[in-house]
Amino acid sequence: MNDTVAALTATVTIEGETEPRVAFTQEALELVLQLRDQHGPLMFHQSGGCCDGSSPMCYPLGDFITSDADVLLGEFAVASDTDSLPIPFYMSTEQFAYWKHTFLTVDVVPGRGSGFSLEAPEGKRFLIRSRLMES
Template sequence: MIEAEVVIDGETTSRVALTQTAVDLVRMLWGKHGPLMFHQSGGCCDGSSPMCYPAGDLITSDADVLLGRFDVAPDGEPAQPVDFWMSREQFAHWRHTHLTVDVVPGRGSGFSVEAPEGVRFLVRSRLVDQDG
């Protein structure tokens, strides 16, 4: 498992991680689609699943929070940063959670790049204290 780089001002603990299975899938998808990004929306459609897009395909704004940045490059390779975003509204509800992105069998959203692979990304969460 790898933890994301801490990017939120004033925080010292990562808010999001990728399981090794997720890292392996992200590396494979990077090979097919180029640089990637995640977005965890607060919407109704697959709102509990992180969506993976080619970097820049989903335009983020002040309505989104960057939770972390992963370097998914294999050892010795140039950095391959993958940003993980969440809607600000969703973050307000989930601000006391740490998210772990995993992979499970099944078909995800047609908009997320893993959909044709027969698997989907899934978030598992646990409570944390980010205020202290």
Template sequence: MIEATVTIPGETRSRVTFSDAAVELVDRLWAQHGPVMFHQSGGCCDGSSPMCFPLGDFLTSDRDILLGVVELDADRPIEFWISREQFEYWSHTHLTIDVVPGRGSGFSLEGPEGVRFLLRSRLMDSARPFE
């Protein structure tokens, strides 16, 4: 697993982790499509899943928050964005990006792979933040 760097001013704990399976899949997607990024919206159905896009194909705005950056290695950072509205709902959670069998949205890069990205969440507690 890889923890994302802290990107929200004033915070000291990571809010995003990529599972080993997610890191492996992102590595393959990067090799096929070049640099990638993630966005988590608050939509329904597939819009509730983390979406992987070629870097620059999804335009973020001031209505999005950069929740963390995961470094596959020194030259391959992956930004994880979340809509400001969705962040309000999940502000008390730590998110783990994982991979499960099945098809997700046709817009996310992993669609043809027969798997989809999935968020797993756990409460952040000040004494024991990730347990």
């Protein structure tokens, strides 16, 4: 049983859906806030590609170009004094075909993330914990 506790759940962004698909744990939220203070507005992408495995990747907003080959799973409303932009979370359409029945919780563990993701120098990496969505 996965008892990961969500601290912040993203808004629903997929047309016709009523349940959210992605959340941050408290530890992930704290790291996201730190990274946003350092880098400005952020975005996430879950590709499932060969180089980054299936780790969620955190980028400065707009640094990873999305297209029709990506699905916006949700947006996190994390406002601060300097930034009120939501943090979008994307997944490749191909990956979404496999994970469409899965709720994703972004967590943080010790270790080195991908060199392309903003948390890499922090000695931590984002990690997906998943469970089947309730129907």
